[in-house]
Amino acid sequence: MSDYDSTDLKPGNGKSLQVEAIKDGVVIDHIPATQGVKIIKSLNLFASKVRIAVGFNLPSKMMGLKDLIKIEHRQFNEQEVNRLAIFAPNATINVIADYKVVQKTKMSLPSSIHGLFICPNSNCISHNEPVTSSFHLSERQGQTILQCHYCEKSFKLDIFAEI
């Protein structure tokens, strides 16, 4: 069994708060609390019939509270990893094979994302034209800012939460 959650998941009283281990698949760790649900929605994880184990508001030494998602028999492509990174720029993706971590990837905020969100500016040209939406990403005072490639308007990530 790997150590991807062994320290962070056990609160000080020693009583284990384990999210069930998986044999093969991925574990997304160090997701900021509250972002786990958004990731599940954004990656459409419920649509597949694979087994998903989640932990929300788990105690974390590093983060205070964190979310954790384990998905069986699943790998992520680059597009999906970018989506993940937007919600959880400091998360870790652990690839699990036979209960062991075989690959560990630390996220970083991508410089741009395409086709993921619709531009919130209703007067933006991108809505009715044959183009995919495109945003440049940056971080300002700890907030992820998305700037539309077309209309140049900037938005905080929260605005996109319900889309």
Place this chain on the structure above:
Amino acid sequence: MDNKTNNALYQQHIISISDMSREMLEFIIMTIEKIKRQKICSLLSGKIIGSCFFEPSTRTKLSFEVAVRKLGGTTIGFDNGVNTSLKKGETLADSIKIISSYTDALIIRHPKEGAARLAAQFSSVPVINGGDGANQHPTQTLLDLFTIYECHGRLDNLTVALAGDLKYGRTVHSLVQALSLFNTQFIFISPEELAMPEYLLSLLDQRNICYEQVYSIESILHETDILYMTRIQKERFDETEYKYIAARYILDKAMLTKAKPSLRVLHPLPRVDEIAPDVDETPFACYFQQAENGVYARMSLLALVLNKIV
């Protein structure tokens, strides 16, 4: 600066001031200065420029068309999107593919933000943004920068005051973006409801640019090099409120007795009553010269995107 080499704008699109470095802006300003001195040349001889006005803008259209003619080129196009394929539901992408196949460069004016950037993606020839919704109007910004340069012989270390509607005015937003590359000291004069947007203030903070926000024009005239006036639109307030607020952002000749002698007053025009006509006769007034410079700025950009050497 030597304009004969490294024309980085050749066959490029002119979409947004935010794409331009300080060096690029300086290069364009030097070109405008040169073109203004020459007055007439044939840098667009044999070229056809598509003038695509998806919304009417008489002033910008005239200025561009004069610019094309002075360079020996011709324009084709339309000035009201409603009468064209737009009404039939054609995408902008398709319109641009077709028109660009007929022309050597395109000028586009469109009511939606991002239209010029999108047009550039589908055009086979350089696109020049003549205004996209509330977003950008780079030729206006370049003519403003050139006029400031012409008035003071430099762009660095000037105190620039912007007055009026600083919230919705795309002209002032782009100008602030551009001038922040030149160590400008800003004074923002507006009612609280029409203050400079937060994202621009944080851009200035990032670039270590000083600015102050004040509520009256008179108090800053003694320390200001450029006063850039804009109109406060009636629609933003109810009628009595408007009269009361707008009255505080009017410039007249009497106020200018306290001004720094080298102060120059600019305005993107048209003005309504925010600059009293008696200011026109003072040496401070530069807004008509600024409007004239619009032609030279547009000539320069057209010349640069269609000639390796200008």
